[in-house]
Every structure is written in structure tokens, then in C-alpha cells.
Amino acid sequence: DALTIRVNDSLGLNHNRFAVSRSDMKKRIFGPITKDVICLVQEQIAMVGDNVAAVVLVGGFGQSAFLKAELQAALPNDIPVLQPKNGWIAVVKGAAIHGLGYYHPNLATIRVTSRIARRSYGTCLFTPYDMMRHDPKEAVWSAKEGEMMVSEICWFIKKGQSYPEGLFAAIDYAIDIPLGSGPEPQTEIEILCNDDPEPPVHCNSRTGCIARLSLDLDRIPSSTLQAAGVTRINGHRYFCLTGAIEASYGSAMITYKMKLGGVTHDALTVRYEQEGI
DSSP: OOOOOOOOOOTEEEEEEOOOHEEEEEEEEIIHHHHHHHHHHHHHHHTTTTOOOOOOOOOSSGGGGHHHHHHHHHHTTTTEEEEEETTTGGHHHHHHHHHHHOOOGOOOOOOOEEOOOOOOOEEEEEEOOOTTTOOOOGGGGEHHHTTTEEEEEEEEEEEEOOEEOOOOOEEEEEEEESSSSSSOOOOOOEEEOOOOOOOOOOOTTTEOOOOOOOOOGGGGGHHHHHOOOEETTEEEEEEEEEEEEEEEEETEEEEEEEEEEEEEEEOOEEEEEEEEE
């Protein structure tokens, strides 16, 4: 049987219909969403500076006259807000063009040469303490290294920075694998993000983990270990491997790779832990 909702005029329920007044629609639904869009646009304008010719609204909600009016009122008079014809299909067209360009570059009619990072992305590495750069409260003694060490965030890319489409940023990384006894190496690497205009050197309350990269030491070829040779550190023997963590940022896609001993290893898995990367 069909569900019948009890009439309640105080809630706007009548004859299985829920009535929303125009003022409530504007205040409670479109108002908050519009404010979020305005904040996003203002943030993007602040990133690129003063050389903004116009703001172009596309997508379904981008065709809203209310959104255009509110956005125009919030922006300087010399930055017009434009609503192109058939702008509601721009997102679908853009996705199709991007897909064609990815699989068949010769068919791409529009190419994105660079993008602007909306956040800073990096990873924490253990590094020798430098009193000129590091917080002394973060320094700890490392028996293995025989000196004071700190956990420092090395940034792949910083907020507001332009980066070419498809190219990667790299961070040098080292791992010491013990032969028998000795401290086990770190096999999980956190990918961090931060929204501050200038990202911090150490983790703070505004720094979050968006993914973890896991390294399976058993998948590293023995030839790579033998080529690295054996190094003695504080009475223990290690295979000391050097390489880099590479991050490539594209449209809604982030690829991470690790290179050790000059070889790219498919030994990393990504586990996303939150939305909004």
C-alpha cells in the first residue's frame, strides 16, 4: 500500500506533499550552498592574484541566476561573472575531452598545460636536527644514527603552486634493511595535506593524513639488495637503499611511485582515509 503522510500544516505537510516557501528555499537551501561557492571562488582568485579577467559559471547549478547575482555582488566590479550558453553540459564535455586526450592524445582539442594546487601535499621523513629550521621540542635522540633527529614534512607540492599536467614531483628517500638483527625499517609512509598558505615544517593540528603508502620488502629483488652492498651502522649490518617517492597529480587522480636502486617497484598501495583530497 502507498504510504500516506499525516497532514501537518505547521510542518508544511498536506496531501502527501511538503511545501517549502520561496524564502525558506533561498535561506536554508540555496543560501548556504551559494556562500560555499563564493568562498571557493574568492579563494581561487586570491591564489592567482590580480590577473583575473572573469569568472565563468558552468555545470547545472552554474546556470542559476541567483548564484550569478550573489557571486557578482561579492566580487569586485572589474571581475564579471559569465554564464556561457549550454554551460550546464560543460562538465560532461570536459570529462569526455579529458578521456579522449588521455587515451588518444591526437584527438584532444583542448589541453590542460598546468594546474594550481589547492592544498599542500607531502610526507614526513626522519632527518638530522637543524637548530635553524627545526623546533627543538621535536628533536629526539637516535641511537641508530648517533645524533639528534626530527620528523620533518617534505612537501611534494605547496598550496597555490602551479604544476605541469602529467609531470611528477619527487622526494628523496632512504631505507636501511637489517641483515638479521637491527631496528626494522619503516614500511608505511603517510601522505599528508595542509591548507595553510605556507605549509609547516612539522605536523600541526591542521595537517591531516589522506593516504598511506605500504612497502612490501619481500618484493624488492635480491639483485637490488646485493647491488646496494652491506653497510655497518652502530654494530649492525644493513642494506642501505636510496631512491625517491614520486607523486604525479592530474585531474581527480594522484599516482605515487617509489624508486629504489634505480628501479621502479610496484610495491606501494594507497589507502585513502578521508575525502576532499
